[in-house]
Amino acid sequence: xxxxxxxxxxxxxxxxxxxxxxxxxxxxxxxxxxxxxxxxxxxxxxxxxxxxxxxxxxxxxxxxxxxxxxxxxxxxxxxxxxxxxxxxxxxxxxxxxxxxxxxxxxxxxxxxxxxxxxxxxxxxxxxxxxxxxxxxxxxxxxxxxxxxxxxxxxxxxxxxxxx
Numbered sequence: 001x002x003x004x005x006x007x008x009x010x011x012x013x014x015x016x017x018x019x020x021x022x023x024x025x026x027x028x029x030x031x032x033x034x035x036x037x038x039x040x041x042x043x044x045x046x047x048x049x050x051x052x053x054x055x056x057x058x059x060x061x062x063x064x065x066x067x068x069x070x071x072x073x074x075x076x077x078x079x080x081x082x083x084x085x086x087x088x089x090x091x092x093x094x095x096x097x098x099x100x101x102x103x104x105x106x107x108x109x110x111x112x113x114x115x116x117x118x119x120x121x122x123x124x125x126x127x128x129x130x131x132x133x134x135x136x137x138x139x140x141x142x143x144x145x146x147x148x149x150x151x152x153x154x155x156x157x158x159x160x161x162x163x
Contacts, residue, residue: 042133068084068085
């Protein structure tokens, strides 16, 4: 009887551990978290897994407005310098990118971290996060085609689009 009770408690404990660690599967949807494809929205896109730089940004974000970008910053001086750049709405994307590159170079030079400046003209500046504003269908295409993580303005976690 004791062996049977021990076996029963073992099975129950395995089941409880399984239920605690089991991730609930959400129903699959081809829409972005509760908004219409015709609405205009602001999204934060996490580009750390993508290789989007100032050289190829035009290819990805031509149909939306860019609000701001956060470049990749070397972890050695990440806490000492903030290079977030807000785009100006009254000038073109190309001019904004040129202004950002100049701002980035000047900030890095002023802090004395000139080692990273050698690769900017060749590879461009890696973009880590971008804030965009656009029509839902355009944002959906960007996220879906490039498998980019996104979050909406009032959400705190990045997530992948489930399709």
